Amino acid sequence: MSEVYAVRRTRLRECCNAGGSAAALVSRPANVRYLAGPAPEGAVLLLGRTDDVLVCPGTPDDRAPGTPGSRPDENLPVRLAPGANADPALTAAALAASQGADSLAVEEHHLTVSRHRAIRSAAPTLRLADIGGAVEQLRVVKDEEEISCLRIGAEIADQALGELLESILVGRTERHLALELERRLVDHGADGPAFPTSVGTGPNAGRRGHRPTDRRVEEGDFLSVCLGATYRGYRCAIGRTFVIGTAPADWQIELYDLVFAAQRAGRESLVPGAACRDVDHAARQVLDSAGYADALQPLTGHGVGLEIDEDPQLAPSAMGKLDACVPVTVEPGVHLPGRGGVRIDDTLVVRPEADGGPELLTITTKELLAL
Amino acid sequence: MSEVYAVRRTRLRECCNAGGSAAALVSRPANVRYLAGPAPEGAVLLLGRTDDVLVCPGTPDDRAPGTPGSRPDENLPVRLAPGANADPALTAAALAASQGADSLAVEEHHLTVSRHRAIRSAAPTLRLADIGGAVEQLRVVKDEEEISCLRIGAEIADQALGELLESILVGRTERHLALELERRLVDHGADGPAFPTSVGTGPNAGRRGHRPTDRRVEEGDFLSVCLGATYRGYRCAIGRTFVIGTAPADWQIELYDLVFAAQRAGRESLVPGAACRDVDHAARQVLDSAGYADALQPLTGHGVGLEIDEDPQLAPSAMGKLDACVPVTVEPGVHLPGRGGVRIDDTLVVRPEADGGPELLTITTKELLAL
Numbered sequence: 001m002s003e004v005y006a007v008r009r010t011r012l013r014e015c016c017n018a019g020g021s022a023a024a025l026v027s028r029p030a031n032v033r034y035l036a037g038p039a040p041e042g043a044v045l046l047l048g049r050t051d052d053v054l055v056c057p058g059t060p061d062d063r064a065p066g067t068p069g070s071r072p073d074e075n076l077p078v079r080l081a082p083g084a085n086a087d088p089a090l091t092a093a094a095l096a097a098s099q100g101a102d103s104l105a106v107e108e109h110h111l112t113v114s115r116h117r118a119i120r121s122a123a124p125t126l127r128l129a130d131i132g133g134a135v136e137q138l139r140v141v142k143d144e145e146e147i148s149c150l151r152i153g154a155e156i157a158d159q160a161l162g163e164l165l166e167s168i169l170v171g172r173t174e175r176h177l178a179l180e181l182e183r184r185l186v187d188h189g190a191d192g193p194a195f196p197t198s199v200g201t202g203p204n205a206g207r208r209g210h211r212p213t214d215r216r217v218e219e220g221d222f223l224s225v226c227l228g229a230t231y232r233g234y235r236c237a238i239g240r241t242f243v244i245g246t247a248p249a250d251w252q253i254e255l256y257d258l259v260f261a262a263q264r265a266g267r268e269s270l271v272p273g274a275a276c277r278d279v280d281h282a283a284r285q286v287l288d289s290a291g292y293a294d295a296l297q298p299l300t301g302h303g304v305g306l307e308i309d310e311d312p313q314l315a316p317s318a319m320g321k322l323d324a325c326v327p328v329t330v331e332p333g334v335h336l337p338g339r340g341g342v343r344i345d346d347t348l349v350v351r352p353e354a355d356g357g358p359e360l361l362t363i364t365t366k367e368l369l370a371l
Numbered sequence: 372m373s374e375v376y377a378v379r380r381t382r383l384r385e386c387c388n389a390g391g392s393a394a395a396l397v398s399r400p401a402n403v404r405y406l407a408g409p410a411p412e413g414a415v416l417l418l419g420r421t422d423d424v425l426v427c428p429g430t431p432d433d434r435a436p437g438t439p440g441s442r443p444d445e446n447l448p449v450r451l452a453p454g455a456n457a458d459p460a461l462t463a464a465a466l467a468a469s470q471g472a473d474s475l476a477v478e479e480h481h482l483t484v485s486r487h488r489a490i491r492s493a494a495p496t497l498r499l500a501d502i503g504g505a506v507e508q509l510r511v512v513k514d515e516e517e518i519s520c521l522r523i524g525a526e527i528a529d530q531a532l533g534e535l536l537e538s539i540l541v542g543r544t545e546r547h548l549a550l551e552l553e554r555r556l557v558d559h560g561a562d563g564p565a566f567p568t569s570v571g572t573g574p575n576a577g578r579r580g581h582r583p584t585d586r587r588v589e590e591g592d593f594l595s596v597c598l599g600a601t602y603r604g605y606r607c608a609i610g611r612t613f614v615i616g617t618a619p620a621d622w623q624i625e626l627y628d629l630v631f632a633a634q635r636a637g638r639e640s641l642v643p644g645a646a647c648r649d650v651d652h653a654a655r656q657v658l659d660s661a662g663y664a665d666a667l668q669p670l671t672g673h674g675v676g677l678e679i680d681e682d683p684q685l686a687p688s689a690m691g692k693l694d695a696c697v698p699v700t701v702e703p704g705v706h707l708p709g710r711g712g713v714r715i716d717d718t719l720v721v722r723p724e725a726d727g728g729p730e731l732l733t734i735t736t737k738e739l740l741a742l
Binding site for chain 1 (some may be wrong): 417436454477480481482484486487501547550557686
């Protein structure tokens, strides 16, 4: 794995040098992990003029290590900040100056104003520049190792969801169902949930990001569930909607079929070279033309990886095109206030048609199940 | 409750006016909650020259509301940012300028450099100042309503821990025990865990912030558990260490007695007017004089409230004194690499001796239980 991190750092270095900075300080946790492997909380990476260094908080030895079984790139020198309350970013900046750099690119979208000022004081000879979203852009296209982590995470989420569907649901609360799903994710080998598990019943079903309440599942309800596993740091999402009871009502079948059609249209438009806004449009216009424009969300999907919500965004104003090997969610939904709604969410990887088209990672059935 | 929020805002306004700013923008989530009540994620508070306004993200109506059963101060006008991707802070800054303010105090320790720059562009006539930790300082001393939330949270954590102790522990993994504790917290009415539940067995026991692994509980192990409940936004902590099996070894009894003595010394020194560093010293010197100086943590306790780690810090270099009605943890510990260790953590409220001295919120026994 060490080589992978070194290659990534080289790419970032080229990017910084092109921007006129000899050194870069990476502080955003997912970016540090991408470039240095699993590192202790609060660690920062210095891409130095001569050497790269991982600077970790100066906590005592009995501090908990990172994710079990994982560690940072072993070829990367590690320094400790001088004390538990010292900011590793200041150590890194001083190190950059001592290596003879005259400018340092930092992540202005992650550093607070106070921290930026402290870095300036710690290394007054350095000109501070902005690295912008350079690391985030490198992270968009995944290698097969990364996709494999997402694939395993998706399998785990499928398993957890599948087991829940075999149990009795009526009478249980949204909160209990969500907790049980999260326990099952861990049972099946996830590091943990990829994001807070969402379970919505009845009028809450289909709400994006709904936080589970004490409402109990009742006969005739829509039940929507959205969960994901984190596996080796990589996060995926799956969302499904079910009907509770033997016979879905007509309005439920109609709404489900509509959202399903929208989600399929989005999935089918995932080809390398497609504009992100066109994928969004493909899903959105199905709902739009059925009169649900107002119920629509700001986006119908987004990238996933070390964070659950990464570039690219599938939204009306999104810029840019999809590349092969970019994993995204496709997750349109409709929620009718007071009645509930439907959300269907898959994680897929963009692949060329020659390779069989988009690779579906979350394979739980999307038939409307009556449970 | 509305009056409470209004009084808090008045105190902050006095603080800002004294600092020369007519208006303030509060963005740190716990600070927004303190001054405006439970608000949607991403909301910011403008303490304006003429009016106070809560500015929320412009998400569609079916966006999940805040914590169930709670809502922001109803006397506070609410504005929406113009779109789901628009930053409410920019709307708030423009509003401040339109009210005729010439300067705006912002939270430089929370705003990123990029966001600060965007605020400057959105309201170029405003001089941006730093409000510093003004809201955090207001939050240190709690009112009885806040303490009551902490007390209920502590009861919930005590219940969850008590139930776990009645079950069979040998053979179960740290991860499963942690998940079960979190489920029980929610069962008993918590909003959720106050922080990731820590369960450490054998060589992992006593590690501060240990993340649960797949190690199983064995006969003869130390088992240390640290958990907390969030109740109406308020977070408490309890930590206990147990021995698994019928007879603790001599070294286990000795180590336990030592940490217990240190923790008691810390608790007993919690009086209004005590210097924070003296409370730390009281606990620390017990371990120190027994030769465990190297194993010590940077702090032996900290404030709790809307966040799990607030001012004051109980640490050797801490400044300031304790006031009545300040809730703090007292949590010394010793961890011996390869062997495990002991940590004991309580949440208490500083009270004058006339009122009976420090109020212990977490009442689970601190006897060394052999389970």
